[in-house]
Amino acid sequence: MKDSRRNFLSTAIAAGALVPLSQAVANSQEVSAHPGSGARQTYPIVLSTYSLWRFHNEEFRDFDKCIDLADEMGFDGIELLLYQLEQNELLSHSKMMSYKRHALRLGLPIVGMSTHQGFVTPDRELRRQNIDRTIGQIELAYTLGIPTMRVNTGRWGTSGSFDALMANRGIEKPLAGYTDEDAFPWVIEALEACIPTAERCGIVMALENHWGLGLTPEGILRIVNAVDSPWLQITTDTGNFLEEPYTRLEKIAPQTIFVQAKTYYGGGEWYALDLDYPRIGEILRKHHYRGFISLEFEGKEDYRTAIPKSLELLRNAFPRNAPSNPPA
Structure with missing residues (x-):
């Protein structure tokens, strides 16, 4: 692996892709270094496997390959997009455990797991199925030694496609005869049902400012505050507030346990x-965030340079x- 890392760095430097990287790390350490201090000098930066697979890059469905690339590129850990593995029908328990062993061998912790579920539906049985799914995901995170997992509220599903939802900037009409006010109790009740398992396993669920009822800071805080448990906090995604991002990010910063950076x-x-x-x-430091920053690359440039x-x-x-000097 050391040889592969050297080969990767040599190739990238020759191409001009990584020339600034070592200097950037040195600069960030120099800015914050205090002689004699044992404190870490930079936030731990990890790579989300979403940055590579992106729901369509088949060559990166292999989680082992993602782990190796995160190591070679110099990240401090990795965040697993669970859906990436769920698409592999042949995935066994022993294979899942092999990922844990692989990451350990490289000294590259798997620190987060990004999951999908949906509670925004009047169908009680469908909500129950999603509660059971989420509980199973919590137990998987525990088995893999992952301390936190991203959860979503889900959405109404009236947009037809995700592309249509994005074209409407994440805004979606409720089902006929319902409003968002109907859906908040569904989501709160569902997440409350998952809390005992999260506490037993020591896994912090982190509700993302995603689409659905998490589209606004007010929506996500309403849910997290209603559940009122240390086992439900917030995943802050820097790219999911399309208007007034800094004002909105500051509102959820105090309860942020994990950050995804687009x-x-x-x-x-x-x-x-x-x-x-x-x-x-600055916003995160102001609110005493000291955790992981997970890169979610969502551009069209080649991953090897981007x-x-x-x-x-x-x-x-x-x-x-x-x-920490908060912006005016």
Whole structure:
């Protein structure tokens, strides 16, 4: 693996892709270093396997390949997109455990698991099925030694396709005869049903500011505050507030337990945001966030250049011990 890492770095440097990366890490450490301090100098930056597979890149369905690339590119850990593995019908328990062993051998922890479920439906039996699914995901995270997993509210499903939902900037009409007010109790009740398993397994569910009822900070906070448990917190996705992102990100920062950071080199698949990551870093430090930053690359540029550039960006934006001066 050391040889493969050297080969990867040599190739990338020759292509000009990673020239700034080592300097970026050095710069971020220099900014925040305090002689004699044993504190970590940068936030741990991990790679979401979504950055590689993206629901269609078949060559990256192999989680082992994603682990190797995260290691070779210099990330501090990895976040698993569970749906990526669920599509493999031949996946066995022993294979899942082999991923855990592989990551351990590289000293590359699997720190998060991104899952899917949907509670926004008047169908009680369908909600129960999604509760059972989520409980099974919690137990899988426990088996893999993963401390937190992303959960969603789900959505109404009236958009037809995800492309149509994105064309409407994530806004979706409720089913006929219902409103979002009907759906909040469904989601709260469902997540409450998952809390005992989360506590037993020591897995923090982290509700993402995604689509559905998590589209706004008010929506996601309403759910998290109603459940009122340390085992349900928030996954902050920097790219999912399409308007007033910094004001909205600040509202959910105090209860954030995990951060997914979007980049869009080469233009976005559905949209691209010009995010000010140093400003986002200030917001997180202001609210004492000290956890993982998971890269979700969602651009069209080749991953071999875009992901190293994204890592450089995040290393510079998230020095761990920089002074916190909230933007005006």
